[in-house]
Amino acid sequence: MALFLGPACLLLFLCFLAPVVVDVLLAFTDMGRNLRITRFTTENVERLLTGDRRLPGVLAVTGIYVLGTLAIFNLTFALVLALVTTAMPTSAGAFFRAVWLLPRMSPSVVYALLWGWVVAPTDYGLLNQTLQALGLPPIDLKSDAPVALIIVANGFIGASFGMIIFTSAIRSIPEHLFWAAQVDGASRLAIVRHVTLPAIRWQISFVTIYQALSLLVSFEYIWLITDGGPFYDTTVYALYVYQRAFNNGQYAYGAALALGLVLIGITAALILWRLMDMRALLQRPRIEVT
């Protein structure tokens, strides 16, 4: 057992669990820019709970962002992509899946750069050029609809994950179920509703939980594209933590905030786990270990 699980456990402990312990400790110190600890204090936690006027807004933005991206892109759009590409002949489907994996495969800096170019508010922006060619007035997404911007930008990336999982799941549904449904006169939509979706229930649950947590802690693309948006409009919690810690050098307060995020994440994960009844869906392993 040591050989198999050992390395994984060691790495996970070193890079996840131990830092969390250190993080808890840090949250109660006064570490600032110079990375020195001079005393232990609870002022950071106090500030987090009562004194931070930005926090409610940040939490609200985070909620909208996570729910919006999850619902619209990571689940729905991913399902649509998976369904459509499996309805096509294999090579065409593979081609389109490849296209939609491209955002996830390219380095984040490049992806963010391209988005910046596309939504540039002046005439340079690809979006504005397209709009103007269609006779519409130019828009400034970064200023006027920044939350929508980050939802779409992250959605393109997020959809590909679900798309892959759902595609392989749909492919493994036994063909005869489809034939039977068609013989019974079911329309395409009905087939989807009654045959496909129930068969991939586990994958949908898994993707929901996994992507919900992913969105909760991810901020890299938001950071690169809007840097928290005009004022604090697109500052999600994770980005807020990073900015407090690294832009301001307030490492101890950042640690306290990070702790809060960890707690929120764990709670969300546990609730979702329960809701989706994941335990029942886990496959029983083959070998008993006494």
Next chain:
Amino acid sequence: MSTAALPLAEAPVDWQALAARARLRRRLSTAFLYLAMTLGALPVLVPYLWLVTVAFSGRTGASTLVLWRTLAVILPALVLASIVGMAIEDQRRRRRALLLIGGAALALLAIVTGPYLHLNNWRFLWNPDVADALKGASGVGTKFPSVWSAFFNSLAIAGAQMALVVVVSTLAGYYISRFAFSGRPLFLQGLLVLHAFPAMTLIIPIFLMMYWVGLQDTLLGVVLVITALELPFAIFVMKGFFDAVPWEIEMSAMTDGASRRQAFLHVVLPQVKVGMLAIAIFAFLRGWEEYVFVRTLLVAKENWTMSLYLFWTITDVMGVDYALVSAVGVFYVLPSVVLYTFTQKYLTQMTIGGIKG
């Protein structure tokens, strides 16, 4: 008792017409699907095409001049090619027609975009001093980072991390899939929850810990951290693949006299090759694009990676040469795209297993 006369002699059903109508409807819906998907794919593809065109034609800004011209040539050519591809049945004639269209498109492209193309933006490949062209005052003895050392650093990090992730997650995935050890559900739940740990924000504790362990400011430290971050997902995927390997294969190998380890290495492992490949690719790409940890954990060594290099060309407090940026961007993105194109067949076969039937 009178019964209504049953309509025995119905008008004969025209099966041919029905079938033809159904076929037509299917063709139309497929065509509609294709059209919708193509339009939907454009927002993804066009920006990358823009990046490439600017890399070869931009002066200091990201102009769309060459882009529109390129699109104006390529799109009609593609439409024409697909119509021709569907219409002409004969293999040879089709191939000749497609070649003809391709050649004409290329020639037209050369004519409309030719005058704008230049290789100046690629000067960073042979001359690290990219400021020279801009300001005319080059550094005396200061080294501008060389893109090649950044390239090889990125390669080293991504490669090492890939190897590590594959090995560790395969071992762990096998064990979790096969053995019902105590605490297994908890472990799986824990893996999922680990994903909720905002790894980015654990940077400072990780930084301090690396310092205490003595790994700080080394590439090894960075590799270890990034590996650990990839593990939850990788283990889940490998577990899924192992779940799909029938127990019978292993059983029969063992009854044939193979030890557990031999059964694992020679019988089970080849079955999950696809999974290992998929994990390897994701891990490599993750390591290739890594920016935040490299930036934070490498303190004083001049170990620039491609992500740092690109970021450096983009962020200039006073003014940016976007054409240079796009060339660097293309250079940076190319390995990802190449790797991905050749292996995407395997990526889409990933499954997370878990459920029976």
Next chain:
Amino acid sequence: MNCLKLSVAALTFATAAGLAAPPPASAEEVTVKLWSRADRSGPLRAGNIVAAAEPLNAALKAAGSDKTVKVEVFEGPATGYDQDALDMLKAFSVGQGPDVYVAAHEWVGEFANSGYAMNLEDFVAANPWAFADVIPVLWEATRHQGQIHAIPQDSEIRMFFYNKDMLRKIGKDEAFIESLPELVDQGEFTMTDLSNLAKEVVDQGAAEMGIIHRPNTGPDYLMTFAAFGVRYLDEETGQLLLPKAEIQAGLEWFDWNARNGVTPENNTAMSWDEIQAAFKQEKAFIFHQGVWALPEFQLGDAKGAVWPTDEEGYFNKIGWIHAPAPEKGGEPANLSHPIVYVVNPQSPNADLAAMLVAFATLPYYNTQHAVGTAHTGVTYGQASMPAYKEAWYLGAAGPLLARSTFMPNHPDFARYNGILFKGLQGVETGRLTPEEAVDFLEDEMTNELGDALKVVDGLS
């Protein structure tokens, strides 16, 4: 017998050790580690220190020392001076700090507090051949608690660039156009007048945008606030100052500009490229930046338009003014942001590092940087060098230095500035009213700066 064996062994060992020991060094090479941001717009900041090793080694040799100095450069990937300073603090904290480094002057306080900036007061006094000619006002930017802790590396002049051609287009006469700098200097032309003039230009169609400024944190808008009477440091207590009334007045000016179409609401979301191109392509009337903008994009054919490169042609088109006074009879303001060299006192090579800085301050080296990147020199002597004179804009900018003030050398000022910019952004984009913004600033700053900040209702 045992004793004999032991002594023979010991003797052999000692001889072997003695033979194996390296001969006394005939030359000792000292490596001085230099940290600088990898800055494409100022490669000679680090380059001059590297070059300074040459005269230093010559001097050492002439004095009979057998030391030679080699400079090892580390270039950090930080995106700005603030980020670079944080990186350096991180490096220092794990014992990997440099011997000498390039920093923005307002960070000197933080470095000095943590013990990473050497007190150079005596060093400067002891080496007049290098430092006696330095423009005195620049020393203000290097003082921490009254003592010099850094050497100025360059200075820069900031101004509002205004487009004279547009003024001609809306019918202003030459006399008015040429008199603007004078009127500003005398306090006759105020901030309100500037806004109104810009609005006039925009309303009459000569420009799309009236006044545009930088899109990120920096020193520029500090100049504007200074014009409204804001002082950032409380001299007596050494605390940073937040004078609410004056800050609100400044924010109201920005607010008026944004609401009345003078400044685009998304100015802080535009990129540098767009802003500079807008000014160059004559879509914007006034641009607030500094003298280095001339060789960077204003002269010649960068950013999509061609402007004259000679002095006369340029000044026929563009004029420079300070930030005007808030009311008639007041004082205009200017702000300069010198970059400095700092020496690490904990380094074993501190004196050699300091000597390198002294050599790098000589006009020969400093002018190469100044001319190449259009920053103004640090000594008076440079102004008469032919190369310097050829960069006519440097000479023309010189007089503006007279009104220059500096950001305070307070460890927390970078944070103050970042929060101030956030508030400015909130007002400009319409998310906050000026009153709400002042509340926001007070709240954020007291939270982050604590005792380092003193909030007052007003200064007058």
